[in-house]
Amino acid sequence: xxxLISIFLNSVFVxxxxxxxxxxxxxxxxxxxxxxxxxxLGLAVTFVLSITTPVNWLVYxxxxxPGALAWAGFPRVDLSFLKFxxxxxxxxxxxxxxxxxxxxxxPPLYIALGVFLPLIAVNCxxxxxxxxxxxxxxxxxESVVFGASSGFGWMLAIVTMAGIRKKLRYANVPxxxxxxxxxxxxxxxxxxxxMLFSGITL
Amino acid sequence: MKITRTKAFKIFxxxxxxxxxxxxxxxxICSALAVTVQLKTAIVMSLALTFVLACSxxxxxxxxxxxxxxxxxxxxxxxxATLVIFADQVLKxxxxxxxxxxxxxxxxxxxxxIILGRAETYALGNPPFHSLLDGIGNGLGYSQILITVGxxxxxxxxxKLFGFQVIPDAFYAAGYEDMGFMVLAPxxxxxxxxxxxxxxxxxxx
Numbered sequence: 001x002x003x004l005i006s007i008f009l010n011s012v013f014v015x016x017x018x019x020x021x022x023x024x025x026x027x028x029x030x031x032x033x034x035x036x037x038x039x040x041l042g043l044a045v046t047f048v049l050s051i052t053t054p055v056n057w058l059v060y061x062x063x064x065x066p067g068a069l070a071w072a073g074f075p076r077v078d079l080s081f082l083k084f085x086x087x088x089x090x091x092x093x094x095x096x097x098x099x100x101x102x103x104x105x106x107p108p109l110y111i112a113l114g115v116f117l118p119l120i121a122v123n124c125x126x127x128x129x130x131x132x133x134x135x136x137x138x139x140x141x142e143s144v145v146f147g148a149s150s151g152f153g154w155m156l157a158i159v160t161m162a163g164i165r166k167k168l169r170y171a172n173v174p175x176x177x178x179x180x181x182x183x184x185x186x187x188x189x190x191x192x193x194x195m196l197f198s199g200i201t202l
Numbered sequence: 203m204k205i206t207r208t209k210a211f212k213i214f215x216x217x218x219x220x221x222x223x224x225x226x227x228x229x230x231i232c233s234a235l236a237v238t239v240q241l242k243t244a245i246v247m248s249l250a251l252t253f254v255l256a257c258s259x260x261x262x263x264x265x266x267x268x269x270x271x272x273x274x275x276x277x278x279x280x281x282x283a284t285l286v287i288f289a290d291q292v293l294k295x296x297x298x299x300x301x302x303x304x305x306x307x308x309x310x311x312x313x314x315x316i317i318l319g320r321a322e323t324y325a326l327g328n329p330p331f332h333s334l335l336d337g338i339g340n341g342l343g344y345s346q347i348l349i350t351v352g353x354x355x356x357x358x359x360x361x362k363l364f365g366f367q368v369i370p371d372a373f374y375a376a377g378y379e380d381m382g383f384m385v386l387a388p389x390x391x392x393x394x395x396x397x398x399x400x401x402x403x404x405x406x407x
Contacts, residue, residue, distance in 0.1 A: 020387050022235040026315045029228060081291060084309045085283035092276070124232050124313040131306035176402035180228055181395045188391030195386065 004145045007138075011146055012153040013197035017125050019157055019190060021132075024125030028158055029183055037116075038162035042155025044116040046148065048098065049129055052091050053147025056130040057140055059090055080134075087130045095121045125154055160190060213332050217339040220405065223316045224347045225398045230316035233307050234348055235390040241364050244352030245345075246300045250293065250308060252341025254285045255317050259337030261285075262325040269326075278321045279312065286311045316344060351393050359384030 017023045024045070031041045062068055064086060066078040099117045102110045120126060129150050133143045164186055173182050223229045230251075237247040261281050262269075269277050290308045293301040301308065311317065320340055325333040356362055358381045361369035369378065383389050 022232045022387070022390070023310070025231040025235070026229065029231070081287060084287055084290070084312055085280070088279055088283055088312055092279070122313050122315070122318060124310050127313050128232075128306060128310055131309050135305060174399070177395070177399045180225070181398045181402070184391050184395030184398065188388040188395065191386075191388040191391055195388070 004142065007142055007145050008149040009197075011149040012156065013194055016153040016157060016191075016194050017129065017150045018154050019187070019194045021128065023128040024123050024154055027119060027123050028154075028161065028187075029180070031116075032158050032161040032165055032183075035159070035162045035166065038158045039155075040112055041116045041119070042151075042158050043112070044120055045123065045125060045154050046151030048091075048095060048117075048120050049126060049151035049154075050144065050148040051098070052094050052126055053129050053133055053150075054140065054144045055094060056087050056090055057133055057138070057143040059086060060134055083131075083134065087127055091126050091130070092121045125150070157190065157194075161187065164190075210332065210335055214335045214339040217336070217343040218346060219343070219401075222343040222347065222401070223319075223340050224344060224394075225401050227316075227319070229319050230314045230344060231394070233310060233314060234344070234351065235387075235394065236307050237304055238348060238351040238355050238390060238393075239359070239385055240303075241349070241352040241356050243300060243303050244348045246293070246297060247304060247307065248341070248345030248348050250289045251311055251314065251316070251344055252338060254282065254289055254311055255320060255341045255344075256334055256337035257285050258282050258317055259320055259325040259333040260330055262321045263328060263330040263333035266326050274322075274326070275318075278318060282317055282321070283312050316340060347394075347397065350397060351390065354393050354397075355384045355389060359389065 011017065015021065018025070018028055027041065032038050060068075060080075060083060062071075064079045064083055066080060067075055069075070069077045069079070095117055099110075102117075129147055133146060138146055161183075165183070168182065168186075177185075217223060217226075221227060224231060224234055233247060233251070237243045258278075258281055262278060265277070265281075286309065289311070290301070293304070293308060320337060324336050328336070353363065357368065361367060361374075361380050381389070384393070
């Protein structure tokens with residue numbers, strides 16, 4: 001249990017997937033102009049990450065990792081080099097399926113998240129979380145917690161950024177620094193603030 | 203006709219400076235930030251990306267009349283993923299240390315928006331030779347920023363370049379200290395912000 005809490009705190013604050021590992025920057029910069037869209041995309045990313053990370057864990061451990069095919073009679077096959085292409089296919093398929101399921105059974109949620117779902121398939125935070133899950137040797141439960149809390153951390157960062165950008169409209173930014181430049185510097189300052197949490201030990 | 207006026211020349215050189223993929227088109231920022239702690243990883247990453255981008259542009263442009271419109275994204279992703287697997291295996295075989303340091307970021311070339319963006323906007327509608335040039339040009343534009351940030355961060359953050367100490371010991375003896383800040387994540391964000399500011403100010407004049 002303690003282990004799970006520490007994974008949660010670590011992936012929300014200290015090792016925030018956006019501010020410490022720079023994943024999902026493109027949509028972070030493009031979508032953080034308005035508060036409502038930022039919240040919508042944040043929720044969608046959290047939702048997709050909490051599903052794709054455990055599913056990719058199952059795929060990796062029962063199909064791809066060295067010796068994983070022992071149940072099918074191929075104990076010496078190592079397919080782990082295929083993980084990039086399989087993971088991205090799994091993510092694209094899940095996103096597509098989710099879009100259809102939500103559209104059919106949960107129309108209000110579809111109105112809130114629908115526009116963002118197709119964008120998510122190529123968000124590097126999603127693929128990145130699956131690859132980190134392999135690299136850090138999480139077990140199944142840990143991968144569920146890791147996926148959900150990384151998504152939550154990403155959402156926290158994009159919503160904060162949307163808030164700051166709202167205020168930024170009234171600021172007098174130097175000409176060449178407008179938009180992209182100033183967003184990067186603000187993100188840097190946010191990353192510094194999040195690093196302060198690294199003092200927390202459980 | 204002078205060589206600088208030909209179309210091929212233009213396709214090759216505009217993305218290096220004017221419409222640079224990172225600072226002009228705001229694409230592919232994730233990896234630009236993550237791999238620039240050291241110059242060596244920045245260069246290896248640039249090479250890997252330029253290779254994947256050039257080949258994917260070429261292949262997709264060759265197949266552009268065969269790819270059905272509705273499933274083009276999947277086809278593009280398959281081509282890119284195959285090339286990335288190839289690049290990753292080559293790095294693992296010949297540069298194992300660097301590939302360990304790059305960790306997941308080689309794999310993330312798949313979702314790097316530069317590659318899909320160029321495939322969508324350029325390779326799908328242009329002949330193979332021009333697409334190849336466009337791919338190499340964009341790859342070099344990306345490398346240019348990556349290497350600049352890599353030099354800045356390694357020089358100020360560790361006083362080294364390529365792992366060799368550049369700042370003499372006498373400086374440290376006189377009280378100079380490395381900016382540990384540059385090695386950490388916030389340093390990367392701020393360094394890129396400042397480089398973009400510089401580039402925009404210079405290119406306007």
